[in-house]
Amino acid sequence: MARVQWASRIGFVLAAAGSAVGLGNIWKFPYIAGVNGGGAFVLIYLVSIALIGFPIMIAELLLGRGTQSSPVMAFSKMAGEESNWKAVGWIGVATGFIILSYYSVVAGWSLNYVLMSICDFTNDKSPEQINSLFDTLSASGGINIFWHSIFMLITIGIVIGGVRKGIEKWSKILMPVLFVILVVLVVRSIFMPGFMQGIEFVFAPDLSALTAAGVLEAVGHAFFTLSLGMGAMLTYGSYLSKKEDLVKASVVVCSLDTLIALMACLIIFPIVFSFGFAPNAGPGLAFKTIPVVFSQIIGGSLLSILFFLLLAFAALTSAISLLEVVTAHFIDSLGWTRKKAALITGSLIFMFGIPSALSGSKWIFSEWEDLFTKNFFDTMDYLATNWMLPLGGLLMAIYVGWFAKKATIRAEFTQGSKYGSLFGAWLFVLRFIVPITMVVVLLYKVGILQVGPES
Numbered sequence: 001m002a003r004v005q006w007a008s009r010i011g012f013v014l015a016a017a018g019s020a021v022g023l024g025n026i027w028k029f030p031y032i033a034g035v036n037g038g039g040a041f042v043l044i045y046l047v048s049i050a051l052i053g054f055p056i057m058i059a060e061l062l063l064g065r066g067t068q069s070s071p072v073m074a075f076s077k078m079a080g081e082e083s084n085w086k087a088v089g090w091i092g093v094a095t096g097f098i099i100l101s102y103y104s105v106v107a108g109w110s111l112n113y114v115l116m117s118i119c120d121f122t123n124d125k126s127p128e129q130i131n132s133l134f135d136t137l138s139a140s141g142g143i144n145i146f147w148h149s150i151f152m153l154i155t156i157g158i159v160i161g162g163v164r165k166g167i168e169k170w171s172k173i174l175m176p177v178l179f180v181i182l183v184v185l186v187v188r189s190i191f192m193p194g195f196m197q198g199i200e201f202v203f204a205p206d207l208s209a210l211t212a213a214g215v216l217e218a219v220g221h222a223f224f225t226l227s228l229g230m231g232a233m234l235t236y237g238s239y240l241s242k243k244e245d246l247v248k249a250s251v252v253v254c255s256l257d258t259l260i261a262l263m264a265c266l267i268i269f270p271i272v273f274s275f276g277f278a279p280n281a282g283p284g285l286a287f288k289t290i291p292v293v294f295s296q297i298i299g300g301s302l303l304s305i306l307f308f309l310l311l312a313f314a315a316l317t318s319a320i321s322l323l324e325v326v327t328a329h330f331i332d333s334l335g336w337t338r339k340k341a342a343l344i345t346g347s348l349i350f351m352f353g354i355p356s357a358l359s360g361s362k363w364i365f366s367e368w369e370d371l372f373t374k375n376f377f378d379t380m381d382y383l384a385t386n387w388m389l390p391l392g393g394l395l396m397a398i399y400v401g402w403f404a405k406k407a408t409i410r411a412e413f414t415q416g417s418k419y420g421s422l423f424g425a426w427l428f429v430l431r432f433i434v435p436i437t438m439v440v441v442l443l444y445k446v447g448i449l450q451v452g453p454e455s
């Protein structure tokens with residue numbers, strides 16, 4: 001049976017951009033940029049996107065479209081049924097499973113904040129009280145599980161709808177709304193007194209603020225934010241027509257993702273500076289600092305509703321792609337129906353997410369923290385984003401660059417593309433620049449290479 005395809009080019013672009021644009025752009029990027037001193041970190045991040053993310057995105061879309069399959073089957077078709085490369089596909093499915101389990105918890109916080117904003121939760125509260133609401137929420141296991149289940153149900157419902165009537169349809173609705181909300185919030189920020197300071201913080205690189213650990217974080221984040229290294233783009237590529245230009249699609253998706261991450265910074269930092277808050281508040285930046293700031297602006301509760309809706313929508317279009325990787329795997333390899341695959345895998349992911357939802361409640365799973373120094377949520381995030389995604393991306397680059405048949409790769413790269421002449425340059429980057437950089441990054445992480453004196 002012919003594989004289902006996206007109904008339109010714009011539908012695919014919005015779905016792929018929807019996968020890329022998520023909590024990583026709006027919640028995580030501003031806070032890690034803030035913690036790492038701003039401009040210089042942003043610069044390294046931009047270089048990582050262009051030099052590592054972009055070539056791997058082409059490779060993933062190409063593997064997906066070339067094989068018309070989800071990750072495990074894709075490697076089995078390209079490298080052979082018995083090949084060990086299938087493990088890369090399996091790493092992808094496992095990574096999707098793990099990321100979605102805690103991603104949904106953060107998305108649940110956004111839903112909770114939408115509701116709180118509708119109820120004007122900052123009214124008559126001091127900044128300390130507003131801040132402490134987030135701590136109360138993350139310590140409330142029951143509430144977290146509630147929102148986690150709601151978010152997973154919505155995600156499962158959309159994935160059951162299928163590629164066209166679920167993923168594509170909802171991406172076409174949610175992404176434009178998300179963009180409009182972003183623009184409204186950026187315009188509001190332009191009129192804040194701290195706007196110039198915000199711009200300077202994001203765009204003026206102060207190299208002295210950059211640490212080696214910051215560089216590693218920037219490279220790692222490039223994978224997370226572009227949804228690379230676990231086969232999400234590969235799976236979305238498998239629904240692409242041979243007429244599409246993979247190079248152009250990759251440029252568009254990478255650019256949109258970067259644009260939106262920078263816009264999120266332009267929303268957050270001007271308001272943070274206008275009120276004299278520190279930019280390096282860490283993970284609480286969006287959930288603690290921003291509500292305090294909104295509480296002091298006229299019309300702030302409306303802005304607050306918009307901001308958390310933005311976060312929830314961004315999270316939803318990404319979550320769909322995470323679940324789609326796992327679902328498509330079971331459809332392709334076990335012949336399950338979409339409904340069965342999405343329901344079973346989605347429920348398992350929900351259950352696996354429960355310890356993450358309970359991670360803020362200190363009395364549960366505290367042994368975990370004693371054993372691994374991080375709570376369950378942070379352990380999963382650390383494992384998936386620091387190790388599994390970069391490793392998956394590195395292996396895909398090595399496979400496509402060195403092991404796949406060059407003629408097949410060339411044919412798929414040039415198929416439908418105006419940029420076929422860039423094949424040699426792309427292959428060079430994929431063969432040398434990407435693996436060398438990634439191996440160095442991973443060696444630093446393992447500690448075989450040292451990050452500066454005694455750090």
Ligand code: PFF
Pocket residue numbers: 019020021022023024025096099223224225226227228230231232233318319321322
């Ligand atoms: N790119 C998403 C974000 O920035 O929030 C997260 C993500 C989605 C990572 C899908 C990986 C993935 F396959």
